[in-house]
Amino acid sequence: MTGNEWPPGEFFADLRTARYQISSEKDVSYNCIAWAAGDTTRWWWPDPQQLYYWPVQSPHEVTPQSFVLAFESLGYTRCEDGSSEYGFEKVAIFLDWLGTPTHMARQLPNGQWTSKLGGLEDIEHETLKQLEGVKPAYGKAAYFLKRRIPTEL
Amino acid sequence: MPMAACRHVFREADWLRDQRHPTGSLPDLCERSKRMTRFGLDQRINDRSVQRSAAQWMQDIRWAATLRVRDATSDTERVFNLLADKWRQETSHISSITNLVMHRSYQSIIGMGPAVVPLLLRCLQQRPEHWFWALSAITRHNPVRSEDAGNVSKMTKAWLEWGRQRGQIQDEI
Numbered sequence: 001m002t003g004n005e006w007p008p009g010e011f012f013a014d015l016r017t018a019r020y021q022i023s024s025e026k027d028v029s030y031n032c033i034a035w036a037a038g039d040t041t042r043w044w045w046p047d048p049q050q051l052y053y054w055p056v057q058s059p060h061e062v063t064p065q066s067f068v069l070a071f072e073s074l075g076y077t078r079c080e081d082g083s084s085e086y087g088f089e090k091v092a093i094f095l096d097w098l099g100t101p102t103h104m105a106r107q108l109p110n111g112q113w114t115s116k117l118g119g120l121e122d123i124e125h126e127t128l129k130q131l132e133g134v135k136p137a138y139g140k141a142a143y144f145l146k147r148r149i150p151t152e153l
Numbered sequence: 154m155p156m157a158a159c160r161h162v163f164r165e166a167d168w169l170r171d172q173r174h175p176t177g178s179l180p181d182l183c184e185r186s187k188r189m190t191r192f193g194l195d196q197r198i199n200d201r202s203v204q205r206s207a208a209q210w211m212q213d214i215r216w217a218a219t220l221r222v223r224d225a226t227s228d229t230e231r232v233f234n235l236l237a238d239k240w241r242q243e244t245s246h247i248s249s250i251t252n253l254v255m256h257r258s259y260q261s262i263i264g265m266g267p268a269v270v271p272l273l274l275r276c277l278q279q280r281p282e283h284w285f286w287a288l289s290a291i292t293r294h295n296p297v298r299s300e301d302a303g304n305v306s307k308m309t310k311a312w313l314e315w316g317r318q319r320g321q322i323q324d325e326i
Contacts (some may be wrong), residue, residue, distance in 0.1 A: 041304065120245055
């Protein structure tokens, strides 16, 4: 499915005209952070009440540093931007205008991105900018991390 | 315009006006349906477009009446349903639990206190949703094992079991 058959354009102005593909069913059992980490069984969030899953290596606080630490525990390291680099996969952390994390996206081998939109579907989108913007969009992709893709022998 | 249909619209509009309104627009709906019918009667128009419009108004009235019967069994439930629907509509794309629970409608639901606990649990019986934070805030309990944190299915089961043990909900038949 492509284009304007689905309501994300309601939340993301840049998706109204851009190309994207829905790549899953709606599912509330995992969110964008879990999806970026490759987990489809849990909803990840560092809520101070600790009702949701968060890696033990990282503090339960909604800060970019906590998100970076969580993904460093998965083998990622900080990098400059979301440009495609051969042999690496990247993730991007979106922040709102207050600097609070709102969303994460994961880069696909073809250089495009995949995002889980809250409790809605996963989508594949060409650029990060398509999900950027003021509320209800996700703010701005501000932190990037990468890790080497394991090569098969 | 058939007289029987006109009388039916009047009857339904009168009945609805005497009820508590399920939505703010219902009085307007009744008035407009009456105006439409009066127009048909006054003009003695046997015009298909007028008949179609009157039929549409009757359908809208029936829909509104159905909503009232289904949703508004009590004030608390009616307000809860309105707030929950608004929360669902405006937050379905949000991953941040912080933003989900700080939404005005979600906070209003928490503000309604223990009366909404059975309603929250009933929602969880119907479909998995993020009512855990509200339940925890209102009841000051968290029956979810720490190793199940984030597992929406297990969190739902734990809260439903908690609700059954305290008589807040019954098993679905």
